[in-house]
Structure formats: structure tokens, C-alpha cells
Amino acid sequence: MTLAPRILPHLGRALVLALLAFAIFGPLLNLVLWAFAEKWYFPSKLPLEYGLTFWQRVFAPRGNALASLGTSIWIAVLTVIVSLVVAIPAGYALGRLKLPWRGLILLAFLLPQAVPNLPVYVNIAQVFYRIGLAGTITGVVLVHASHGLVLAVWIASAAFASVDASLEEAARNMGASVWTCFRTVTLPLAAPGLMASAIFVFLESVDEFTGTYFVGVPDVTTLPLLMFNASMGGNYQIASITALLLLVPSIAFMLVVERFLKADVLAMVGR
Amino acid sequence: MRVLSDVSLDVARGELVALLGSSGCGKTTLLRSIAGFVTPQSGRIRVAGRDISGLPPEKRGTAMMFQSYALWPHMSVAANIGYGLRMRGVARDAIAKRVDELLALMQMQGFASRSVAQLSGGQRQRVALARALAVDPALLLLDEPMSNLDYKVRIELRHELRALQKRIGITAVYVTHDREEALTLADRIAVLDAGRVVQYGSPEEIFHRPASAFVAGFMGADNAIELTRDGDGRLRSSRTNGGEPVVAHFRSDVARIDASSSASDADLQLHGQVVQTLYVGQGYRYRVHTDGADVWAHASHRIDEGAPVAVVVPRDALLLFPRASSAS
Known part of the structure; x- marks a missing residue:
């Protein structure tokens, strides 16, 4: 009971920071996941298979990247x-x-x-x-x-x-x-x-x-x-x-x- | 806005002239117009017979030492000192030799490859002076070069600068607001006030025979009291009728507070009360509220504030200037 007033402001601040971090890094994380995903279909929350096939394709001598x-x-x-x-x-x-x-x-x-x-x-x-x-x-x-x-x-x-x-x-x-x-x-x-x-x-x-x-x-x-x-x-x-x-x-x-x-x-x- | 008017100064070869005045009197503007950073509306500036008035700064052959030293932070000490010689197309090894000479002259051997950012204030000042001297300028211009230094370093460098200037016999114009600096360094002093040269003469002349009340005040005789002078030369309080109205200036260290009335008849005696006390090391300086004005006087002993005292000023320490008689 006595702890609550002391912890609550910290909790609020931590929550705001976490939201901010998610807003900044969330999309980037998604990007990284996609970059290494070999297979990722609709209902699954995470890629089904990881790999570097697409990296090879991007960096292939004939690739236009x-x-x-x-x-x-x-x-x-x-x-x-x-x-x-x-x-x-x-x-x-x-x-x-x-x-x-x-x-x-x-x-x-x-x-x-x-x-x-x-x-x-x-x-x-x-x-x-x-x-x-x-x-x-x-x-x-x-x-x-x-x-x-x-x-x-x-x-x-x-x-x-x-x-x-x-x-x-x-x-x-x-x-x-x-x-x-x-x-x-x-x-x-x-x-x-x-x-x-x-x-x-x-x-x-x-x-x-x-x-x-x-x-x-x-x-x-x-x-x-x-x-x-x-x-x-x-x-x-x-x-x-x-x-x-x-x-x-x-x-x-x-x-x-x-x-x-x-x-x-x-x-x-x-x- | 007119900053300078009716300025006419001649500087002899090998002479160091100080331009002395309070801030805003135009002394720096005068120096900058000699260097070519300011163009005068009229008038001529000649160096060794050559009219330089219309020339750009780089063609004037003057060398300036800046208040901020203005050393280039992206160059080494040697590159800073050698810059003027490089601009004059001097060969690389001749430049290196000259830079070494100057560093030796400044007692800064071994500093050639240092960055100027690593130098102390006194060292920067020496490098700035070496840079100016490197080109053997017809005229050396110094813009308050000591004002950014500690008191102790300043005194030391002042003596060094004077000895150096005598030794190499360079002609120099030195801007300062510090009367002590002007007195110790200069062969001649030009006192400036509101854009005019109000007195030009030797340090002794300026100090002992100031041409005006302003110069007297600026040179340290900042006590001023209004008096009247009788036909026989006797000084009396300004309240008395008749006689010539004068203002008497004197330095506070010649004004003594004396309990024993050893004062001769000719000396000025002022009676008043001590209102402020300053301890100055070799005694005390008191502000004494007298009938005519508050004056500063010196005594070796401690006196309580509020005590009635007599201030004695020797007759020959008084600098008298005419004043317009007050109508009262």
C-alpha cells in the first residue's frame, strides 16, 4: 500500500518509454523480420522459415539492387x-x-x-x-x-x-x-x-x-x-x-x- | 557617425607611440584605419613617405597584433608565424629559418609543430607577436594585446615587449586603455577623447603637465575640487567672491590625511569627514566628504568612518585648470 505512490510515477514513465520505443523500433523490427523471412503466411504471427535466399537474389550480379x-x-x-x-x-x-x-x-x-x-x-x-x-x-x-x-x-x-x-x-x-x-x-x-x-x-x-x-x-x-x-x-x-x-x-x-x-x-x- | 576628427599624429622611426583612451574614444578605429580595415572619409596616412591611404590591407606593409591574437586554429605555430612570408613568396627553407629565429626570440623553441589550441594565453600572445614581426613590417600595430592576460603575465610581457621593441628598433603604435601600460611602454603617448587627440607628448609630460582636466583625470589625478585663485596665487574655497575660478586636480596618493598640522600655508587644506575606507596594501584610502566635493586621500593608519579629518595636498601636486565660474 505504501509502495504504490512511489512506484506509480515510475510505472507511468516506463510505460510511456516503452510505447515510444515500440513506435520507433517496432516498424524497424518488422523490417528486419521480413528481410530474413523465407516463408511468412497470413495467420502466423512470425515467419515460418528464415534464410538468406532473398539477400542472395538482391546481391546477385544480375540483380538490379x-x-x-x-x-x-x-x-x-x-x-x-x-x-x-x-x-x-x-x-x-x-x-x-x-x-x-x-x-x-x-x-x-x-x-x-x-x-x-x-x-x-x-x-x-x-x-x-x-x-x-x-x-x-x-x-x-x-x-x-x-x-x-x-x-x-x-x-x-x-x-x-x-x-x-x-x-x-x-x-x-x-x-x-x-x-x-x-x-x-x-x-x-x-x-x-x-x-x-x-x-x-x-x-x-x-x-x-x-x-x-x-x-x-x-x-x-x-x-x-x-x-x-x-x-x-x-x-x-x-x-x-x-x-x-x-x-x-x-x-x-x-x-x-x-x-x-x-x-x-x-x-x-x-x- | 563620425568616430575620429582632426587627428594628426607623427611617429618617428623606431618609436613606440601609445594611443591611450577609454573605450569608445576611437583609438581602435584609428589603428584599424592605419591597417586598412576602416576607410577614412578624408585625410592621408603615410608610412615612410609612402601614401597608403588608398591601399587594401594586404598592400600596406603594416603588421597588426590583434586583441584576440587571431591565430589560425587550423594551422601549427610555425604555419601561423610563416604565413606572411609565404604570402610574400619567400622560399620554404628561408621561412623555416626565420620561424626558428623568431621562436628563439620569443623563447618558444620546440613549439613549431604545436597546434595553437594547445598554447596558454601568454604563449599565444608571443606567437601573435612573432607572426607580426616575421614580415619585418614598416609599422607594427598592437591592439590592446595585453588585455586578455593575467596581471602577472601582463607585467612580465610588458617589460619583455619594451625590451624587444628597443632591441630590434621597430616602429610601433600601441592601443591601450591602461595608463600604467602606456606610461611604462611608450616613448610618446597620444591621449584620445571623443575621437580627438587631446594631448600628444612624452609620458612625463602627460603625467606631470596634463593639458586639460580630462587628461589629468585620465592619468590618475581623479580628485577634482573647485577653487578660486586670488591675484597673488593663493587658493581659496570657491564660495569666496572674486578671483579666478579654477578646478584643482590631484592624485589620491599625494593627498594625505594628517593629524599633525605640519602643512605649510601654501598647501591646500580640506576639512571633512571620512565616509568610506578601502585597504590598499600600503595603507588606507579614504573617501572624505568635504565642503566642495568628495575626495580620495591616503593615510597609513586606520581612521574610523565619520571621524572629522583634514586632507593636506602639497601645492606643487595640484594641477589647476580654468573653469567657468558658477552663477551661484
């Missing part, structure tokens, strides 16, 4: 390059120079995220079809970059803003021109933040589905598209295995980002 993994990574790398080429000068200008309309420009990069995706992609697909970009890697990269830019530009401008201006002045004072100062002082000091933004753009691109679906199909097949096709065709094993493959870069890079993105850079985001 590896090919689409390659496509996904190639597109992601190109998207990162395009985003950084824009984000480095834009981020420097927004983070370092006293620009008028600064807030508005930063907000403009948010627009692709703010409006509903589907109508935009339908339109883009139509335009790209007319100019011959539909079904090309270039087309998909452009769509991914439009999405990745908001992250890239915002983080890059924060990274540049967090570089102490007196460090640049010291370089100029020691005889460095504007460009040399940028190359030898500003850029290396902003590099961790730029690295983090590159990783975010990469992950965003690897995961992207909607835009790729409208612009890339049928010639460009990325991993998310393969997964979609597999699960639409009822092939849950293939879908689960590709889903697990997609998790690998996300988790690996998240650990890296956590090291690169320091609090002082984060504090400057959106400033």
Missing part, C-alpha cells in the same frame, strides 16, 4: 556537388557580407520545401519532358538539388558566420588577397560545417522518392524506386532488404555529422 544502389549514390554525389557549388558562394555572401534582404533570400531557399511537392513535381516533369531532361540523371540531380539547397545554403551561411572575422583580417593584414584569405583561412575553418551540409544533402538525395518518381521513371531507377516497385509487387523481402540498405548511409553519416556540426555553427543557423 546493386545497379540502383550505384545510381542512387552517383545521383547523390552529383547533387552534393551542385548544391555546394551554389551553397559556398551563397553561404559566404549570406553569412559574412552585410546583404540587404538577407532574411528574404534565406527564406526563398525554403520555398521548395514549403509548397506541396506533388503539383510542383508534376509541373517540373512536364517542363523537363519538353526540354529533354525527363528520365535523365541530370534531371533527377536538378530536382534533388532544389531540395537539398535549403539545407546546404542555411548550414553553409551559418558555418561562414561562425568564422571569427578577425581571423580573416589577420590574413589580409599579413598580405593575403581577398581570394587567398578565403582559400587559406575562411574555407578551411568553415569546412566542418560545409561537410555537415554536404552529408545532409547526400542523405536527402539518397532517400528522395517523389521527385525521382516523376522525373526519373522509367529510365532512372534509384534504390527508393526499386523498393517501391518491390513492395507494390508484393515482394516484401526485397523491399525490406533495400530499406535496410538505405538505413546504412543514414546511420553512418548521422554519427559523422554529430561530430562535425558543433554547437557554435548550429547557433548561427538562420541568423
